[in-house]
Amino acid sequence: MPASPRRATLAMVAASAGVSVATVSKVLNGRGDVSPVTRSLVESLLEQHHYVAPPQRRRGDAAVPATIEVELDADLNAYSTEIVQGAVQAGAEADAAIVVSIRTNADRAGAWARGLVTAGRRALIAITSELTAGQLAALSRVRLPLVVIDPLNLPQTRGVTSVGSTNFAGGLAATQHLLTLGHRRIAYLGGPATAACNQARLHGYRAAMEAAGASVPPGYVRAGHFRYRDGVTGGAALFDLPExxxxxxxxxDDIALGVLEAARARGLRVPEDLSIVGFDDTQVACMASPPLTTVRQPLREMGGVAVRTALRLAAGERVDSHHVELATELVVRGSTAPAPPEGSPGHGGTAGAR
Incomplete structure (x- = not known):
């Protein structure tokens, strides 16, 4: 189908599909009273026409407040809740509405992007998301600004704006803290190997270990997901190593809590036999027993920066940088202590009671 020389309208799409404008509108709004065949045809034509919903109208003389979509790939957890809290606060200060959602149909990139625009979203903030080239292209076609927080992959498309923290510096500080306490057998249990934030934390760990002349034996670096159960299984695997x-x-922090549980199950005391350092400094870090030494990410500030940046992009303004990093800080609590002496449960070839 030849490209339309002017902005596509619902009437144009309806005429191409041989259906009514009302039917096209139902597809755009996710209504269920449309047959699968008709829905597939209309969605295909919307894609071909590069249809974009018109801008929101005004109520009288007052502009409708901007609405920003904050989207997650999974359920809220301690980490994402902190970011959302910061985003909501920043939205209130800017008189903008914040809508939080979990992505469900991003495999249909065109329909997903058009749905956001049709719902009146002025920009999208994605938290720890892995965005495909197709999803980025779909957002670009509908001209919806995107800000990514702690991206799991580094988008290759130029101009994608992201917000994160000084992950390398945080990994370096955490490992140096343990080295200062006399530890040399230090493992790293992280998130997905391809995640940009995980790679930076791992590089900080390796840099500190290399500078101290401390070796990293096979099995001491493990990748998983940023989840509690990965800490439990990963910790158990570490405790099965010869050293x-x-x-x-x-x-x-969620992984750190899982390691705490794995240590408890093996009869290891924290921090007497094993020291543990987390990352994020979420609320669960203070609730842990013992309280968790961790690297603080300014999560609420990251959410606020993302909202303010998204609003600037939605207004057509230029941003000074396409990537913003906020400073991390090591917070020392009760889960770290000097390395155990030789012969103690934490220094042998086994990990205490099995």
Missing amino acids: VPTAVFTGC
Whole structure:
């Protein structure tokens, strides 16, 4: 179908599909009273026409407040809740509405992007998302500004704006803290190997270990997901190694809590036999027993920066940088202590009671 020389309208799409404008509108709004065959045809034509919903209308003389979509790939957890809190606060200060959602249909990139625009979203903020080239292209076609927080992959498309923290510096500080306490057998238990934030934390860990002349034996670096259960299984695997680590630096607080549980199950005391450092400094870090030493990410500030940046992009303004990094800070609590002496459960070839 030849490209339309002017902005596509619902009437144009309806005429191409041989259906009514009302039917096209139902497809755009996700109504269920449309047959699968008709829905597929209309969605295909919307894609071909590069249809974009018109801008929101005004109510009287007052402009409708901007609405920003904050989208996650999975359920809210301690990490994402902090970011959302910061985003909501920043939205209130800017008189903007914040809508939080979990992505469900991003495999149909065109329909997903058009749906956001049709719903009146002025920009999209994606938290720890892995965005495909097709999704980025779909957002570009509908001209919806995008800001990514802690992206799991580094978008190759130029101009994608992201917000994160000084992950390398955080990994370096966490590992140096353990080295200063006399630990040399330090493991790293992180998130997905391809995640940009995880790679930076791992590089900080390796840089500190290399500078101290501390070796990293096989099995001491493990990738998983940023989840509690990965800490449990990953911690158990570390404790089965011939040389059990005396300290574990983890890629997030949830993983650290999982390692705490794995240590408890093996009869290891924290921090007497094993020191643990997390990353994020979410609320669960203070609730842990013992309270968790961790690297603080300014999560609420990251959410606020993302909203303010998204609003600037939605207004057509230029931003000073396409990537913003906020400073991290090591917070020392009760889960770290000097390395255990030789012969203790944390220094042998086994990991205490099985």
